[in-house]
Structure formats: structure tokens, C-alpha cells
Amino acid sequence: MKKFLLSVAALAMSFAASAQVDVQHQRVGVVEQSPYFAQQSAVVHKAAKRIAANQRWVGYYSSDALAAAHKGMGIYNFPGDNKVAICLSEAILKPYVGKNIVGLRFGLCEEIGSSSISLYKSASSKPGDVCRSANVEKCVIGWNEVKFSEPYPIKAGEELYAGYTYTQLADNTDTKSYPFSAVKDGLADQPLWVYCKLGNDTGWYNFSMGGYNISIQVLVEGDFAEYDVMPSDFGTVKGAINSNVETSVEFTNNAVEAVSSLDYIVSVDGVAGSEQHVAISPSVGYNKIGTFKVSIPCGSTEGLKNVKVEVTKVNGHKNGGATIVAEGKLSVAANVYKRNLCIEEFTTEQCGNCPRVAGYLHGYLETADPNRVFAVCHHAGYYTDWLTKSCDKTLLYLYNDGGSTFAPAMMFNREPDFKSTYATGQKDNVVIPGSATEISKYASKYLDKTMADAKLDVSVAYNESESKAVIVVTGESNDAYDKESALLTLYLTEDNVEAKDQSGVSFGTTYYHQHVIRDFNSAWGDKVTWEGNKFSATYEFDVNSAWKKDDLKVVAFLNKHSTKSRIDNRIENVAGKNLVQNSTSIESVGSAYNVVEVARYNAAGQRISGKQKGLNIVKLSNGKTLKVMVK
CATH class of the missing domain: 2.60.40.10 (Immunoglobulins)
Known part of the structure; x- marks a missing residue:
């Protein structure tokens, strides 16, 4: 059997926050296979009655595949008279506009007695009014097929939901607590909608299927092209x-x-x-x-x-x-440029599932090119913790999910290539990867199949006696790049930061955070000053003596920011450099370590004795002059 690992307290807490502007979710629902289940052939292909030539089964998948008897799924933490449903999104229904939904079938791994099926209209991105329904007197293990008394015509731009009722048992040792069939077939990243009691509230909630799709399909009837x-x-x-x-x-x-x-x-x-x-x-x-x-x-x-x-x-x-x-x-x-990748992770110490997903990221990074792939961690999304920076909370704007935020989650160059987790039918910058392999798939797309209109390089000079780092970022673009919208964002990050109280780890285990933001220039980046198609910008960061110098890295990227659209904030390109260079670095700052500051001036040209907020003009012993922004 399979089960959802669900934290009732965490979910109740997250949905209780629904009155806030940002509803915070700890996204859970990870499928676990018992050893007995893993030793079996879990999927069978069991066809029901043959359908007519002008009919098609439509759902998250369309084959006859079913989970084997007594090897189903369930949510024993949420017992009661429940309903489950799939979302027939506009994209799923698009090929069938003008045709009719005439029935529904659902697969079971356990007997559940009587049930009813329903076709729902969409209301606020969840099941709403029932537009067709039918009763099922006695359900069987396998496929249960039911016809509606009246066909439902599919309209252009429409979103529907389809599902059935069942009674969820609370005994996690009883196979009858895992009644519904689900298989690894069909579309990816599809949600399960469950009508159940959560705390004091009863309603429709979105659950993750952990890579599986529930066996619910509607029967569509109409004129189908032989080749389509x-x-x-x-x-x-x-x-x-x-x-x-x-x-x-x-x-x-x-x-x-x-x-x-x-x-x-x-x-x-x-x-x-x-x-x-x-x-x-x-x-x-x-x-x-x-x-x-x-x-x-x-x-x-x-x-x-x-x-x-x-x-x-x-x-x-x-x-x-x-x-x-x-x-x-x-x-x-x-000309176009090779495009690097910035992976931004949302996590907090209150998030019990974050260590697992962080492990996926670190698993991928072990084999990724460190000169092309860079990671930054934002401690926000599911509450905050002692490592949260102000920019982390600001960047929650990038969740295009009906006001919801959650962790664990990731962004890949802030590209809106993902389906919203809670707001059905919307694109999002944020995704919840289910494995290191899934992260690798996303990364390969941006590294191998997309190009950039700009590139940048980073050099770092660390002055240990003054505990400061001078970062010089240079870049260039082609004529197609929107230089007016270009912003430059810098992060100083640290690896191997010991957690204070991380949820989701075994008692007595020491957990270490990676890619922790120690400093940054601004939440959305600074305006870039171009000279033709090139730019150069210099920043100075103070380095706290408590930070481990060998674990510090500078990450810099060119990005844009739209206050009108959450999904128009992409990163064009990214680069990075370790604070302290070593023999494995592809490039060294070389003589920069021997260069010292000989004079400093403010923007008005007046000599100053030390750092002053704003623009500082720094003369170095090698004859060069730097323009440094001091916060």
C-alpha cells in the first residue's frame, strides 16, 4: 500500500492563515512505498467495457492502467465522508471543445460500497457547482464506469473537475484506508483535489500525488479525426x-x-x-x-x-x-551568449519537508558544472527563521499562486515555466521538484536549450586585514537585449551554516544550511549604467569574522523586475566566484590580493577617511580607480 506523509498540525496551521495576504503552505504529500508494496507488480492493465469509435477516455492519463488490488492510495490522516477529483484544465479540454462528456470511470483498489460521481464547474480555481452527477450503488475493485443521464457540452476556455465520493478510514494499517488507484502514467505534476475536514473547516484542498495520477477519467463523445x-x-x-x-x-x-x-x-x-x-x-x-x-x-x-x-x-x-x-x-x-543557471531555493527551519528537497538540490549540484550553475537560498515561503533577510520576504512576490506561498520550492532563472501549485491554470516561477533527476531535467533545459542576450563576469578581491570584499562585475550585451530594464543583483552566500532548530531531521542530527544569504545589494537589483553595450560595477561588502571565508561565494546576475506581472522577472544570465580562490578555481583574481587602497573620495570628489554610504571613488596602488557603492 501507499500513504501520504501528511503533517496534520502543519497543514492546519497553513490553512488557518488564509485570511492573510499571503497564505503560507508547507507543501507535503509525499508517497511512501512499503517494502511489501515495492516487491509487487503494482500496475495492471485492466480494460473495462469497450467504448465506441467516437468516444475517448480523458483525464490525467487515458490508458486502462490501474494499481493492483490492495495496493492503493489514501489519506488516513483525514478520515470521513470525502470526495476526490481531478482538474480538467483548459489545456486538457482544448482538443475536445464542441464534443460532449457523457460519463466517467474511476479505479479502486478496495471495495468502498456505494458512491456517486460528479462533474463540477470551476469556482476560484477549485471544484464549484455540480453540473452533472450520478449514483453508484455498489463499487467494485477495478474500473467503475457510470453514464450521465444527460451529456455535458465542452465549451472553449472552460475548466472542469471530475470525481467521486468515498469514506476515508483512519487506520493506517488497514488496506481499506488506501482505496483509490493511482499510477505513474500520463501528464506530470497534476494535483489531487480532496474534499475533507481540515481542523474546523471542511472544503476542497489541493494534495500532491508524488508523481502518481489518480485513476479518474471522463468519457468524451464526438466526431474525432482519424489523425489528429x-x-x-x-x-x-x-x-x-x-x-x-x-x-x-x-x-x-x-x-x-x-x-x-x-x-x-x-x-x-x-x-x-x-x-x-x-x-x-x-x-x-x-x-x-x-x-x-x-x-x-x-x-x-x-x-x-x-x-x-x-x-x-x-x-x-x-x-x-x-x-x-x-x-x-x-x-x-x-551574437548570443551561453546562458548559465541560478537556482533559488525557498526554505525555513519551520519547514519539515525542506531538508528532503534540499537534499535533491545538493544531489544535483554534486554533478553540475560549478562555473555555470549557482544556488541561492531564501529563508521564506513557509514562515521565516533566524537566517531570513529582507530580500527573502520581498521575493515572495514571485509566487504567482493566488496569494499562496509555500516551502520547499525552487526557481530556475525565475522563468515562469511551471504550473501554479494551488491556483489552477496559471503559470508560475516557482516549482516543487520531486527528485534530483527532476532538477537535472529543468537545469538541462536552461543550460542546453536557451541562450542569453547578455553575459557577465565576476572578480573578487578580499582584504583580510580590513575584512572586506571588493567585487567587480563586468558585462556586455547584444543589441536585442532590453538594457533599459536591466538590473544587477548581487548576493554574498555562505555554505555549511549549522542550523539552530531545523524541522524534519532526526533527533540528535546536526543539519547544515547551504547557500545562505549573508549580504546583498538590493532586493530587485540596481539599475545598470551602460556604456554602449558594456558595463562595469563595483561593490564592497563587509565580511563578518564569524563567517567561514572558504564557504563564502559571490553570485551576481542580470535580471528584470515588473511590478505589473509576477511572471515577467526573468534572470538573463548569472555568474559567480568564491570569495577565497583556490587551486580548483577556473580563474583567479591574481594580483588583486596584492593591491591596496591608497585614497578614497565621495561622489563630490572630497577625500574621505573611510567608507561612506553611497558612491565611493577608490584609488588603488596599481593605478586603477574603482567606483564602489557602499550601503
Whole structure:
């Protein structure tokens, strides 16, 4: 059997905060397999009654896969007369607009007696009014199929929920406490909606399935094309003039026959190329998602261009789908730069699940390129702790989740490429990775498949006698980069900081925080002063004697900040450098260690005896002059 590891007290505390502007959640719900369960073949393919040629099963997955009997899932911490439901998002329903939902099936691993099924309209991103329902007198282990008395027509832009009722038992040793089937099949990162009692309140709450999808599917009826592939829009691709840039286009197979080949046409600013053919291996089955690579010509002019990719044929036959064109943008510049990655983690000592997810990050970082991947930890999201900086709380703005914040969580270059955890149907900068492998997948995308319009370099000179670090950040951009919106953010971070009272670790275990922010320039970064397409900025940080110098690192990045949109705050590029260079460093500040300050002036040109808040002009013994911002 499987179970959710749920902290009742933590969840009750988080939902009790719903009156606040930011609802804080400790996102839990991690599936644990018992040794007995792990030794079994947990998934069976058990088809129910054969459906008609004009019908399709639609849900988080569409196959007949079920969890085996007595190997289900449940939430014994929340006993009572509960309901479970899936979200049929606009994206899931898009291929079926104009068709009808005529029934529902759900899979069980235990007998639950009687039940009822319902189709719900969406209200505030959760199940709302019931629009269709039916009773089930006696449920069976396996698939339970039920027809609605009246079909429901699917409308464009609509979001629905579908599910069933059951009685949740409280005995975690009884297999009957784990009644519903869930399998690792279909769409990724899909939530389970549960109607249950939490504290003194009863309502719909969002639970994580830990990588599994519950066995709930609606039966859609209508006229289906024999060959139907729907490509998805692919965002902005960057490339250099007089070159071709390659990108991946995701598609959904809405036809019964597996997709083994596609033909497509790429158009740039209305100019179409020749039809191209690509083999799809392995083939992509019905309602499965696949990808294919396309080559886009950048042309000989710079600028932002409109791109369309039309899927014309499926397995050599005309694509009969309603949506056969994917759209995106092409940003063309004279030159583009390799893009590094900044991973920002949200954590606190009150978060019992944070050590586990931090372990995923550290597992990935062990094999990541330290010259291209940098990490920063914000102690916020689920309350705060003694390591919280003011910038950590400010950056909670980047949660695009209906006012909710939570930990553990991560951002990857602050890209809004993820689904909101609680606000269904929205994009978010924040995600909860389920493994080091998942982090590696996200990281590979940004490191290998995206380019930057700007780059930057960091050099650090540490003056041990004065306990201060002088950081010089230089950079350059191409003409396509939005220099007016460019901001420069700096963090001084420390690794191996001993925790005071970390939740979620074994008694007597010493836990160490990584990537702790010790100092920073400003929450959103400072405006960059450009000289043409280049800039140079110098900062000075005091270094506390209690901080371990060998564990200190400077992380700097170019970012933007929008007060109008939470999902328009991306990091263009990032660089970093250890405070103290060693033999393994790829670059050394070299003679900077022997350089000393000989004079200092304020912005008015008056000589000053020491650091003064604001702009300081520093003359060095090697003849160079630095402009330093002192906080």
C-alpha cells in the first residue's frame, strides 16, 4: 500500500492563515512505498467495457492502467465522508471543445460500497457547482464506469473537475484506508483535489500525488479525426543572424493510432519554408505527449520575429485536428551568449519537508558544472527563521499562486515555466521538484536549450586585514537585449551554516544550511549604467569574522523586475566566484590580493577617511580607480 506523509498540525496551521495576504503552505504529500508494496507488480492493465469509435477516455492519463488490488492510495490522516477529483484544465479540454462528456470511470483498489460521481464547474480555481452527477450503488475493485443521464457540452476556455465520493478510514494499517488507484502514467505534476475536514473547516484542498495520477477519467463523445496531432506554443527562441536555431515543439496525440512520423512547415514573419519530415521514435500513443525538433532560419536581420510551426501530416496522412499550428517568437541578434543557471531555493527551519528537497538540490549540484550553475537560498515561503533577510520576504512576490506561498520550492532563472501549485491554470516561477533527476531535467533545459542576450563576469578581491570584499562585475550585451530594464543583483552566500532548530531531521542530527544569504545589494537589483553595450560595477561588502571565508561565494546576475506581472522577472544570465580562490578555481583574481587602497573620495570628489554610504571613488596602488557603492 501507499500513504501520504501528511503533517496534520502543519497543514492546519497553513490553512488557518488564509485570511492573510499571503497564505503560507508547507507543501507535503509525499508517497511512501512499503517494502511489501515495492516487491509487487503494482500496475495492471485492466480494460473495462469497450467504448465506441467516437468516444475517448480523458483525464490525467487515458490508458486502462490501474494499481493492483490492495495496493492503493489514501489519506488516513483525514478520515470521513470525502470526495476526490481531478482538474480538467483548459489545456486538457482544448482538443475536445464542441464534443460532449457523457460519463466517467474511476479505479479502486478496495471495495468502498456505494458512491456517486460528479462533474463540477470551476469556482476560484477549485471544484464549484455540480453540473452533472450520478449514483453508484455498489463499487467494485477495478474500473467503475457510470453514464450521465444527460451529456455535458465542452465549451472553449472552460475548466472542469471530475470525481467521486468515498469514506476515508483512519487506520493506517488497514488496506481499506488506501482505496483509490493511482499510477505513474500520463501528464506530470497534476494535483489531487480532496474534499475533507481540515481542523474546523471542511472544503476542497489541493494534495500532491508524488508523481502518481489518480485513476479518474471522463468519457468524451464526438466526431474525432482519424489523425489528429495538436502542437503547443513554444515561447521565445534566441538565435544569431545568418544561422539556424533548433528548438523542441511539444505535441499531443489526440488520435487512436500511435504517432511514428510528422510533417511540418516553419514560417518566419509569414514566409514559409518547405515541408519537412521527422520520424518520432519511440512512437507516441493516444493522449500522450511527445516532442519533435524543428530548425528555424534566423535570416540576415536582427529583431523579434513571429514563428509558426504547422503540423501538416501525421504518419503520412493529413492532420485533421482543430489546432495544428504552434506559435512562438524568434529573437535574432548579431551574437548570443551561453546562458548559465541560478537556482533559488525557498526554505525555513519551520519547514519539515525542506531538508528532503534540499537534499535533491545538493544531489544535483554534486554533478553540475560549478562555473555555470549557482544556488541561492531564501529563508521564506513557509514562515521565516533566524537566517531570513529582507530580500527573502520581498521575493515572495514571485509566487504567482493566488496569494499562496509555500516551502520547499525552487526557481530556475525565475522563468515562469511551471504550473501554479494551488491556483489552477496559471503559470508560475516557482516549482516543487520531486527528485534530483527532476532538477537535472529543468537545469538541462536552461543550460542546453536557451541562450542569453547578455553575459557577465565576476572578480573578487578580499582584504583580510580590513575584512572586506571588493567585487567587480563586468558585462556586455547584444543589441536585442532590453538594457533599459536591466538590473544587477548581487548576493554574498555562505555554505555549511549549522542550523539552530531545523524541522524534519532526526533527533540528535546536526543539519547544515547551504547557500545562505549573508549580504546583498538590493532586493530587485540596481539599475545598470551602460556604456554602449558594456558595463562595469563595483561593490564592497563587509565580511563578518564569524563567517567561514572558504564557504563564502559571490553570485551576481542580470535580471528584470515588473511590478505589473509576477511572471515577467526573468534572470538573463548569472555568474559567480568564491570569495577565497583556490587551486580548483577556473580563474583567479591574481594580483588583486596584492593591491591596496591608497585614497578614497565621495561622489563630490572630497577625500574621505573611510567608507561612506553611497558612491565611493577608490584609488588603488596599481593605478586603477574603482567606483564602489557602499550601503
